[in-house]
Amino acid sequence: VKVDGRPYRSIWRADDGRAALIVDQTLLPHEFRVVRLETLEEAARAIADMQVRGAPLIGVTAAYGMALALLRDPSDAGVARAVSVLGATRPTAVNLHWALRQVEAAVSGVAPEARADTAFRLADRMAEEDVERNRALGAHGLEVLREAAEARRGEPVRVLTHCNAGWLATVDWGTATSPVYQAWDAGIPLHVWVDETRPRLQGARLTAWEMAGLGVPHRVVPDGAAAWLMRTGQVDLVIVGTDRTTAAGDVANKIGTYPLALAASDNGVPFFVAAPSPSIDWELSDGADIPIEERAAEEVTEVQGADPDGSVRAVRIANPGSDAANFAFDVTPARLVTGIVTERGVCAATREGLAALFREPGAGEEPPEGR
Amino acid sequence: VKVDGRPYRSIWRADDGRAALIVDQTLLPHEFRVVRLETLEEAARAIADMQVRGAPLIGVTAAYGMALALLRDPSDAGVARAVSVLGATRPTAVNLHWALRQVEAAVSGVAPEARADTAFRLADRMAEEDVERNRALGAHGLEVLREAAEARRGEPVRVLTHCNAGWLATVDWGTATSPVYQAWDAGIPLHVWVDETRPRLQGARLTAWEMAGLGVPHRVVPDGAAAWLMRTGQVDLVIVGTDRTTAAGDVANKIGTYPLALAASDNGVPFFVAAPSPSIDWELSDGADIPIEERAAEEVTEVQGADPDGSVRAVRIANPGSDAANFAFDVTPARLVTGIVTERGVCAATREGLAALFREPGAGEEPPEGR
Numbered sequence: 001v002k003v004d005g006r007p008y009r010s011i012w013r014a015d016d017g018r019a020a021l022i023v024d025q026t027l028l029p030h031e032f033r034v035v036r037l038e039t040l041e042e043a044a045r046a047i048a049d050m051q052v053r054g055a056p057l058i059g060v061t062a063a064y065g066m067a068l069a070l071l072r073d074p075s076d077a078g079v080a081r082a083v084s085v086l087g088a089t090r091p092t093a094v095n096l097h098w099a100l101r102q103v104e105a106a107v108s109g110v111a112p113e114a115r116a117d118t119a120f121r122l123a124d125r126m127a128e129e130d131v132e133r134n135r136a137l138g139a140h141g142l143e144v145l146r147e148a149a150e151a152r153r154g155e156p157v158r159v160l161t162h163c164n165a166g167w168l169a170t171v172d173w174g175t176a177t178s179p180v181y182q183a184w185d186a187g188i189p190l191h192v193w194v195d196e197t198r199p200r201l202q203g204a205r206l207t208a209w210e211m212a213g214l215g216v217p218h219r220v221v222p223d224g225a226a227a228w229l230m231r232t233g234q235v236d237l238v239i240v241g242t243d244r245t246t247a248a249g250d251v252a253n254k255i256g257t258y259p260l261a262l263a264a265s266d267n268g269v270p271f272f273v274a275a276p277s278p279s280i281d282w283e284l285s286d287g288a289d290i291p292i293e294e295r296a297a298e299e300v301t302e303v304q305g306a307d308p309d310g311s312v313r314a315v316r317i318a319n320p321g322s323d324a325a326n327f328a329f330d331v332t333p334a335r336l337v338t339g340i341v342t343e344r345g346v347c348a349a350t351r352e353g354l355a356a357l358f359r360e361p362g363a364g365e366e367p368p369e370g371r
Numbered sequence: 372v373k374v375d376g377r378p379y380r381s382i383w384r385a386d387d388g389r390a391a392l393i394v395d396q397t398l399l400p401h402e403f404r405v406v407r408l409e410t411l412e413e414a415a416r417a418i419a420d421m422q423v424r425g426a427p428l429i430g431v432t433a434a435y436g437m438a439l440a441l442l443r444d445p446s447d448a449g450v451a452r453a454v455s456v457l458g459a460t461r462p463t464a465v466n467l468h469w470a471l472r473q474v475e476a477a478v479s480g481v482a483p484e485a486r487a488d489t490a491f492r493l494a495d496r497m498a499e500e501d502v503e504r505n506r507a508l509g510a511h512g513l514e515v516l517r518e519a520a521e522a523r524r525g526e527p528v529r530v531l532t533h534c535n536a537g538w539l540a541t542v543d544w545g546t547a548t549s550p551v552y553q554a555w556d557a558g559i560p561l562h563v564w565v566d567e568t569r570p571r572l573q574g575a576r577l578t579a580w581e582m583a584g585l586g587v588p589h590r591v592v593p594d595g596a597a598a599w600l601m602r603t604g605q606v607d608l609v610i611v612g613t614d615r616t617t618a619a620g621d622v623a624n625k626i627g628t629y630p631l632a633l634a635a636s637d638n639g640v641p642f643f644v645a646a647p648s649p650s651i652d653w654e655l656s657d658g659a660d661i662p663i664e665e666r667a668a669e670e671v672t673e674v675q676g677a678d679p680d681g682s683v684r685a686v687r688i689a690n691p692g693s694d695a696a697n698f699a700f701d702v703t704p705a706r707l708v709t710g711i712v713t714e715r716g717v718c719a720a721t722r723e724g725l726a727a728l729f730r731e732p733g734a735g736e737e738p739p740e741g742r
Contacts, residue, residue: 255596
């Protein structure tokens with residue numbers, strides 16, 4: 001996408017080839033700052049502190065993190081250490097482990113002195129593939145929006161989304177937003193309800209910023225208001241991303257997604273999940289087996305925002321004596337999901353639905369078996 | 372309750388008899404400031420700006436507001452104007468209109484020069500009755516918690532609540548918190564999950580402050596996390612307040628209550644509503660007829676909190692170019708409500724259930740007919 005008229009991705013290789021550049025997402029929308037990652041530790045910290053976030057972008061950042069690690073220590077021990085450090089940053093997004101396994105396999109048969117270069121080239125390719133995968137996913141999602149638009153007969157299609165599954169969460173296009181952006185480009189009138197997404201406000205900060213940047217009409221709502229919007233007939237469909245979807249269609253996504261799905265079900269609103277294949281965990285069936293990250297209480301008890309002069313600061317919102325719990329994700333059972341939108345099409349949230357799209361041998365880089 | 376060892380209510384008459392004193396709830400928990408209301412306009416502003424909030428306290432404040440108005444203009448026109456100004460402050464809580472009607476009726480047969488005094492004495496009595504009503508409600512709710520405690524066999528009963536239906540929302544005791552406080556006093560082990568309650572954070576600011584003040588173990592969670600707590604078996608029951616409950620049991624309460632009830636239903640968690648009788652609108656059956664207040668977008672796009680030095684300030688959290696919607700309440704359909712806890716007992720959320728408790732003629736100040 002373009003930011004102030006200049007094309008950007010959420011991550012790219014530095015001109016000197018020996019670093020990855022990212023946009024620091026903890027500062028958006030208040031400040032657009034590009035940060036240079038040069039070491040394994042910097043890459044791991046960028047993921048853990050959520051300077052980069054979103055399952056697809058976490059995966060690509062981890063791949064670059066491997067390359068950065070191998071610049072300094074390309075030994076087998078160095079490979080193992082990088083996998084370990086990066087793998088421990090965040091537990092829920094399966095893309096992280098998917099990416100680490102890919103790089104690990106790619107460098108294993110390569111002489112140490114060539115490993116960093118191999119890893120960089122693979123990371124570059126993974127970034128390109130992420131863009132293409134999300135573009136394809138969006139083209140399938142576009143058809144869903146086109147149908148909704150026909151039912152609305154010229155009135156804007158009212159889409160509700162949660163967290164940020166936008167281009168910032170991927171390398172470009174986004175997952176849940178890719179159909180939205182493609183529909184907008186195709187002239188389909190839209191209105192996007194943006195769940196603010198407590199505690200870290202990725203909706204209010206990042207998705208709203210993306211929508212404003214591309215000119216898509218939108219309004220932010222507190223997370224608790226989404227159900228009421230659905231109950232009062234103000235939402236035509238919900239589409240969210242996912243950090244890990246099981247082979248049977250249970251969907252781990254940002255905390256607050258499961259109650260959205262309940263509200264959609266109670267009100268007959270279609271509930272779609274945009275899941276590029278690296279987000280699918282073919283080894284798990286039951287969403288209860290997905291590890292759910294718990295983060296620091298301060299992310300709940302304090303809020304970061306901008307002063308009138310634009311400077312960013314954190315303020316304490318909760319009672320000072322009170323502790324908080326901060327589960328970063330929840331799991332939506334497959335029974336509440338209308339459809340899963342992938343780069344190969346839209347399917348039911350069932351083992352059969354997913355397998356039908358991904359089982360043909362050799363049809364893509366994501367075989368459902370043998371990982 | 373006691374605050375720092377000194378007994379307080381949320382509203383009381385000044386020693387000179389000619390003003391009402393309140394605790395400014397927009398500043399809590401960062402500052403405990405008592406504010407003196409001397410005029411109709413000050414009382415109306417205190418309600419509209421949410422220096423006082425909570426349906427029962429709004430009702431009592433409106434009664435004092437009538438008295439303050441009649442100090443200056445006790446004419447029939449003055450009465451009508453005060454009813455009009457106070458009645459326009461907030462649309463959803465039915466207690467407001469209940470209180471205004473009571474005062475209007477009480478002063479109508481009284482000579483103008485005696486009206487302010489009549490209104491003050493009625494407001495005083497309404498405050499006392501609110502305390503007694505919520506104490507009685509809590510005694511009935513205590514039995515619900517006692518049963519839950521037996522099932523927990525000595526482990527803490529895990530109660531989840533939303534917004535602040537605490538003593539700050541009433542004159543004393545609270546509605547949803549009255550059973551909690553009485554159970555705590557009775558030695559029943561408890562753990563309270565406090566929904567932070569965006570946008571105005573009444574849970575994180577006020578309920579957490581109340582719980583900490585009384586020593587009740589508790590943790591704050593983002594609103595979107597409550598469903599996950601229920602799904603993972605960490606909640607024994609939900610109890611919330613109400614701003615208006617219809618004669619058939621539909622429950623208007625703070626935005627975000629309806630998705631809580633959906634999550635409770637999906638996970639077999641009992642969902643109780645603490646509804647003192649002035650919160651029941653006997654003239655409405657269908658929750659869809661309850662007027663839902665819309666408030667300023669800035670309550671969503673900005674958040675107020677405290678700096679490390681304790682000074683209170685607002686910061687912008689949302690993307691600066693983005694608008695927000697701010698529905699203050701939602702309506703939970705009666706089918707999702709396990710029971711309604713009132714000052715006369717616990718009943719089903721049905722017309723029959725409520726009528727059985729309140730229909731005996733002359734049994735209380737709240738006849739179900741003729742209002």
